[in-house]
Amino acid sequence: SSELTQDPAVSVALGQTVRITCQGDSLRSYYASWYQQKPGQAPVLVFYGKNNRPSGIPDRFSGSSSGNTGSLTITGAQAEDEADYYCYSRDTTGNQWVFGGGTKLTVL
Amino acid sequence: QVQLVQSGAEVKKPGASVKVSCKTSGYTFTNNWMHWVRQAPGQGLEWMGVINPSDGVTHYAQKLQGRVTMTRDTSTSTVYMDLSTLRSEDTAVYYCARDHSNDNTWWFDPWGQGTLVTVSS
Numbered sequence: 001s002s003e004l005t006q007d008p009a010v011s012v013a014l015g016q017t018v019r020i021t022c023q024g025d026s027l028r029s030y031y032a033s034w035y036q037q038k039p040g041q042a043p044v045l046v047f048y049g050k051n052n053r054p055s056g057i058p059d060r061f062s063g064s065s066s067g068n069t070g071s072l073t074i075t076g077a078q079a080e081d082e083a084d085y086y087c088y089s090r091d092t093t094g095n096q097w098v099f100g101g102g103t104k105l106t107v108l
Numbered sequence: 109q110v111q112l113v114q115s116g117a118e119v120k121k122p123g124a125s126v127k128v129s130c131k132t133s134g135y136t137f138t139n140n141w142m143h144w145v146r147q148a149p150g151q152g153l154e155w156m157g158v159i160n161p162s163d164g165v166t167h168y169a170q171k172l173q174g175r176v177t178m179t180r181d182t183s184t185s186t187v188y189m190d191l192s193t194l195r196s197e198d199t200a201v202y203y204c205a206r207d208h209s210n211d212n213t214w215w216f217d218p219w220g221q222g223t224l225v226t227v228s229s
Contacts, residue, residue, distance in 0.1 A: 029212065031212055032213075033215035033216070035153075035216070037153075042203060042219040042220070042222050043153065043203075043216075043219055045216060048213055049210070049213035050213070054217065088155075088215070089214065095158075095167035096155075096167065097143070097155045097158070098155055099152060099153040102152040
C-alpha cells in the first residue's frame with residue numbers, strides 16, 4: 001500500500017502564509033482532502049479536491065496539487081488556525097484509503 | 109442537519125471484543141458509504157475500513173483484516189464496528205465518518221463525535 005508523507009511540524013508567524021504539504025504516489029492519480037483537528041475534538045474538513053472549500057471555512061484556506069504532492073495553504077494565518085492538519089486520499093492499490101501522518105501547525 | 113451519533117466510552121480487557129455504533133440522521137442512509145477511523149493517544153489518524161450501507165459490502169485496512177467487522181442496520185440507519193482480540197495498542201478514539209467522492213477525490217463530512225475505547229487489564 002502507498003503512504004502519504006507530511007512534515008511533522010510547521011510554524012508560521014501570525015498573519016503570514018504557510019503551506020502544508022502531503023506527498024505520495026496516489027496523489028498522481030487522486031486529489032487529497034484536508035482536515036483540521038484541535039485538541040480533544042473530531043477532525044473538521046477544511047479543503048478537498050482540486051478547488052473545494054466547505055461552507056463555513058474561511059477563504060484563507062486553499063489547496064493545490066502538482067505531481068505527487070498536494071498542498072494546503074493558509075494565507076494570513078490566525079491564532080485559531082493552530083492545530084494538527086491531516087491529508088487523506090485513496091490508495092492506488094485497491095479499496096484502501098490512507099491518511100498522512102499529520103502536521104502540527106504552530107502560529108507564533 | 110446531518111448527524112452521526114456514536115455510542116459511549118468502553119473499557120475492555122485484553123482479548124475481549126468491542127462493538128461501537130454510529131447512528132445517523134438527516135440524510136438517506138444508503139446514499140453514502142461510512143468509514144471508521146481511529147486515533148491512538150497522541151498519534152495520528154488511522155483509516156480502519158468502510159462499509160456500503162446499501163449492500164453491506166466492506167473493505168478493511170490490511171493490518172486489521174480478520175479482527176474488524178463492520179455491519180449496518182438499515183431499519184435504524186446505524187452502522188457498527190466490531191473489533192475483536194483487543195490488545196493495548198487498540199486503545200484509541202474511534203470515529204465514524206460519512207464518505208463523499210467526486211472527481212477523483214474522497215472526503216469525510218461530517219464525523220461522529222468519537223468513542224474512546226480503553227483496553228486495560
